[in-house]
Amino acid sequence: MALTPLAASYDQFILDLDGCVWVGGVPTPGIVEALEALREAEKRIAFVTNNAYESGEDLVAQLWKIGVRASLRDMVTVGGAMQHVLADGYSGRTAFVIGTPSMLRHVRAAGLKILNATDLASRAEVVVVAGTTDLVYDDLRNAVQAVLRGASLLATARDPTYPQADGHWPGTGAILAAVEYATGARAELVGKPEPQLLLTALDRLGEGRTLVVGDRVDSDLAAASAAGLDAAYVLSGGGERAALDGFEPRPVAVGETLAGLLVDG
DSSP states (O other): OOBOHHHHTOSEEEEESBTTTEETTEEOTTHHHHHHHHHHTTOEEEEEEOOOSSOHHHHHHHHHHHTOOOOGGGEEEHHHHHHHHHHHHTTTSEEEEESOHHHHHHHHHTTOEEOTTSTTGGGOSEEEEOOOSOOOHHHHHHHHHHHHTTOEEEESOOOSEEEETTEEEEOHHHHHHHHHHHHOOOOEEOSTTSSHHHHHHHHHHOSSOEEEEESOIIIIIHHHHHHTOEEEEESTTSOOGGGGTTOSSOOSEEESSHHHHHBOO
16 A cells, blocks of 8 residues: 555654544554555554553554554553653652552552552552543542642543543543542643653654654644644544644644555555
8 A cells, every 4th residue: 555645754653542543442444554554664653542541561462453563662651651750759659549450550560559458548648540440439539538638649641531432431531630629639640741652652763754643632732742743633533623723733634544644545
């Protein structure tokens, strides 16, 4: 398959996963062939995600399952970024975590003592909020009480929703909003729209003309702007062109799907 003039003009690509490569694990139309065309043209690829539900290894395995070649080096996850931030500034402290087992492993690997499922959970020194589908009221109660007692509040993202096959599900931002509203605190964000995930991807990719492609204006495009990178916007995650109203800088391209931006035919 031939690359579009847009794709041919860039050396490397930083691609969001949810809403661009797949929706609820289902590959977006033509994506497997389009990414293979990039590889054949010797374009470099990194996948960057605010998805804190699964580990980088799990995400790589899912890409292979749908036919996309990828390695762990290609994957830049918000879980790994959170681990780096915690290890750098919070190692040795106690933590309460709202998130999946994968996020708990990242927090533990950063050198924090996790107080989940203990009587001291609400007295943790650090509260980490990440995406989960297993939220219970006690999680919010422990997080809120810990923050009100002075705990540092960190979160992987502020995305209000994320795309699934049957529509949008509540995202990390929806959970975080409850904690912030109840405490008046403002979390330190690690994922997009902060630029760090994209800068990490750039470190791995090396020098070259880079295009970021995402399906959210408030996270993907904003992160690209913060990192000083060109961005393109796709609608396959359920977004609309109207979401771009008033956003600057404008994306270099808008397409229905990622494959449609990358290859002809």
